[in-house]
Amino acid sequence: MTNLSPNRRDALKLMAAGLTGLATLPAAADPNPGPLPYPTTGEEALEFLKKGNERYLHPPLKSCSADFSDLRKQYEKVQHPFAAILSCADSRVPAELVFDQTLGQLFVVRVAGNIATPDTIASLEYAGIAVGVKLLLVIGHTNCGAIKATSTNDSVPGQISTLFQYMSPAVKGVSDLTEASRKNAILQAITLRDASPVIAKLVAEHKLLVKAALYDVLTGEVTILDI
Numbered sequence: 001m002t003n004l005s006p007n008r009r010d011a012l013k014l015m016a017a018g019l020t021g022l023a024t025l026p027a028a029a030d031p032n033p034g035p036l037p038y039p040t041t042g043e044e045a046l047e048f049l050k051k052g053n054e055r056y057l058h059p060p061l062k063s064c065s066a067d068f069s070d071l072r073k074q075y076e077k078v079q080h081p082f083a084a085i086l087s088c089a090d091s092r093v094p095a096e097l098v099f100d101q102t103l104g105q106l107f108v109v110r111v112a113g114n115i116a117t118p119d120t121i122a123s124l125e126y127a128g129i130a131v132g133v134k135l136l137l138v139i140g141h142t143n144c145g146a147i148k149a150t151s152t153n154d155s156v157p158g159q160i161s162t163l164f165q166y167m168s169p170a171v172k173g174v175s176d177l178t179e180a181s182r183k184n185a186i187l188q189a190i191t192l193r194d195a196s197p198v199i200a201k202l203v204a205e206h207k208l209l210v211k212a213a214l215y216d217v218l219t220g221e222v223t224i225l226d227i
Contacts, residue, residue, distance in 0.1 A: 038082055042209020045083045045135035046224070052100035053222045063102040075104040083107070083135040084127040086188065088114045092217045093141050099222070107133055113146035113184065114138055115166035116191040125198040128208050136192060136199065136208060139222065140185030141215040147171060147181050178214075182225060185212040189227045 039045040055061050084107040085095045095101075095108045107127040109120050116138075127133045140147075149156060150167040151174075170184035189212035192199055202208035212225040 038080070039134055042135045042211075045133075046137070046209065046211060049083060049099045049101075049135070049137065049222070050224070053098060053220075055100040056098055057220050061097075061100045063096065063100050066102040068103060071103040079104055079107075079131060081105050081107040081127070081131060081133055083137060084109065084124050084131075084133040086111075086114050086116070086120060086124060086136070086138045086192070088112060088139075088141055088144060088146065090141060090144065090146075090217075093139070093215055095139070098139075098215060098220070107131055111163075112160075113144065113150070113163050113167050114140050114188055115163060115184075116188045116195070117166060121192060121196050121199075124192060125196060128199055128202045134208065136189075136210045137213055138185050138189040138192065138211070139213045139215055140181040140188075142178050142181060142217050144177065144181045144184075147177055147184060151177065151180060182214050185214055186225055186227050188212070189225075193227070 039048050052063075082105060085099075087093055087095050087108060087110050089110045089112045095106055095110075099106065109123045109127075111117070111120055124136055128136065146163060147167060147170070149160065150164045151171040153164065155161075166188070167180075167184050170187050171180045174180045174183060189210055193203055193210040194200060199208065199210065203210060210227070212227050214223050214225060215221075216223075
């Protein structure tokens with residue numbers, strides 16, 4: 001289990017208390033994805049993403065040939081993504097392209113450092129309860145500016161330094177930035193799985209699978225990590 005600071009643990013508890021209303025949201029409806037394939041388990045969803053990344057590495061991409069007009073009509077009233085992605089805000093990590101998925105298939109939350117904060121956790125809890133995703137994947141990446149900034153801990157303008165507290169455990173004592181990004185993705189996934197009562201319940205009921213991954217910005221390859 002990840003080592004949360006007392007302040008972070010208390011903040012997460014307060015967030016969870018404030019989100020108890022999520023439990024009263026209606027369960028996600030049965031998926032109706034039309035001609036698109038749709039995973040029914042977290043393991044199947046993970047395989048979908050792995051195969052999508054293979055297509056990204058070796059085009060053509062299926063997503064680029066999708067009929068977006070039909071998809072917009074299909075998903076106008078409801079959404080049925082099969083996976084939620086917590087990704088870095090870095091412009092080199094577009095989840096839909098990296099996994100060759102199209103409109104309506106991924107619920108993507110992006111923030112510098114792909115960190116589990118009260119805001120991102122709330123969004124992912126919504127994805128699990130109200131949207132019914134089967135997989136929650138935290139994806140870090142190589143050459144991450146947020147990880148580098150946290151490791152140097154230099155003075156920065158504005159609110160940027162508020163992100164450092166979430167990544168500090170991953171960079172502490174780690175000199176290699178790729179290793180720090182890998183460790184950070186794992187720690188954020190563990191935080192989501194264990195510190196959020198909502199997500200923990202979905203995992204315990206085998207309704208949601210939580211995993212971590214690392215994306216190589218040079219090769220385009222995604223490596224699934226053990227947590």
